[in-house]
Amino acid sequence: EAGVTQFPSHSVIEKGQTVTLRCDPISGHDNLYWYRRVMGKEIKFLLHFVKESKQDESGMPNNRFLAERTGGTYSTLKVQPAELEDSGVYFCASSRFIQGAAYEQYFGPGTRLTVT
Amino acid sequence: AQTVTQSQPEMSVQEAETVTLSCTYDTSESDYYLFWYKQPPSRQMILVIRQEAYKQQNATENRFSVNFQKAAKSFSLKISDSQLGDAAMYFCAYRSPDYGATNKLIFGTGTLLAVQP
Numbered sequence: 001e002a003g004v005t006q007f008p009s010h011s012v013i014e015k016g017q018t019v020t021l022r023c024d025p026i027s028g029h030d031n032l033y034w035y036r037r038v039m040g041k042e043i044k045f046l047l048h049f050v051k052e053s054k055q056d057e058s059g060m061p062n063n064r065f066l067a068e069r070t071g072g073t074y075s076t077l078k079v080q081p082a083e084l085e086d087s088g089v090y091f092c093a094s095s096r097f098i099q100g101a102a103y104e105q106y107f108g109p110g111t112r113l114t115v116t
Numbered sequence: 117a118q119t120v121t122q123s124q125p126e127m128s129v130q131e132a133e134t135v136t137l138s139c140t141y142d143t144s145e146s147d148y149y150l151f152w153y154k155q156p157p158s159r160q161m162i163l164v165i166r167q168e169a170y171k172q173q174n175a176t177e178n179r180f181s182v183n184f185q186k187a188a189k190s191f192s193l194k195i196s197d198s199q200l201g202d203a204a205m206y207f208c209a210y211r212s213p214d215y216g217a218t219n220k221l222i223f224g225t226g227t228l229l230a231v232q233p
Contacts, residue, residue, distance in 0.1 A: 003160065033220065042120070043207060043223040056218050091161070103149070103211075105221060107161040 002026065004108035006092050012114045018080040021111045025074070025094030031055075032075050033095075033105060034067060038088040046090075049075060082115045089113070118143040120210050122224035129198045130232050136183075137193045137227045139208030147213040150184070150191045151221070156204040164206070167191065195229075203231045 005024045013019050025032045034046040046065070047057040051072035060067070064083070069075040079086050089112050093105040119142045129135035141150070148169045155161040167175045167184050174182050179199075183192045195202055208224040 035221075035223075040225070042225045043221075045220040045222070048218070048220060056220060058218070059220070103219070104163055104166075107153075109158075109160045 004092055004094050004106050006090075006108040006111050008111060009109065010112045010114075012116065013082055014116055015084055016081045018078065019082055019113060021077045021079075021090050021092075021113070023075045023077070023092030023108060025092070026096075026106055029094035029096050029106070030072065031095040031097075031105075032069060033093040034075070034077055035091040035093065036088050037091065037110075038085075043091065046077075079113075082113075084115050087113055087115045118145070118148075118210050118212070118222050120208050120222050120224040122208055122227050124227045125225070126228045126230070128230045128232060129195070129202075131198055131200060133198055134194060134196045135198055135229065137195075137206050137208075137229065139191045139193070139224055141189050141191065141208075141210050143189070143210065145212060149211040149213075150182075151209040151211070152180070152182070152191075152193045153207045153209060153223075154202075154204045155207065155226075156201075161207070165193065198231050200231050200233065203229055205229075 007022045030051050032049040035043050037043040045059040048055045049069045052069050066078045089110040091110045092108040095105045097103045121140045150167045152164040153161045154164045165177045179196045181194045205226045207226045209221040
């Protein structure tokens with residue numbers, strides 16, 4: 001079973017530019033999550049999709065961030081325009097279940113975004 | 117709101133020795149889940165161990181075990197017989213109960229564990 005994959009692994013852009021991050025969850029996982037870790041700080045939740053619907057987007061920092069999940073498969077996270085404080089590692093995770101002891105989120109390797 | 121605190125930014129242990137990583141959390145919920153995740157250098161984060169708050173028995177997974185103190189809101193991870201492959205960033209995480217409004221994970225800032233040969 002393939003794991004969660006993310007593309008690109010690294011991205012360096014200038015302030016004001018646009019960047020799109022992609023996440024491919026594990027096949028069959030309806031739940032997809034985005035998290036972000038700013039250097040030295042905790043990993044923070046951004047949002048949660050159930051299939052193509054946004055279940056919880058309470059962690060999205062502002063309207064420069066747009067997340068989509070086309071057809072309930074892969075997801076994209078667009079930052080437009082990027083600011084310096086957007087730098088960090090963006091993690092994607094997926095899960096099959098959302099309740100009970102069987103619940104587990106499987107994480108991708110992350111995309112390291114650097115805004116200069 | 118729930119918070120998770122990891123007070124040890126870095127730890128070091130000798131190979132074959134035992135090390136304990138600390139984690140405290142704050143919540144008003146009575147039923148929840150706690151996790152330890154491990155992220156090796158340049159690799160994906162993986163689940164090490166989980167604990168359901170309603171269970172009094174501490175979870176164990178091979179060389180990994182937890183000391184769950186619900187009243188103290190403490191959830192430490194003990195790694196026995198440390199191996200070089202245990203070197204990683206370790207994150208403690210909290211999740212609200214199944215009947216809650218969200219199942220997002222709330223993470224601490226992480227502890228970077230070095231294993232000395």
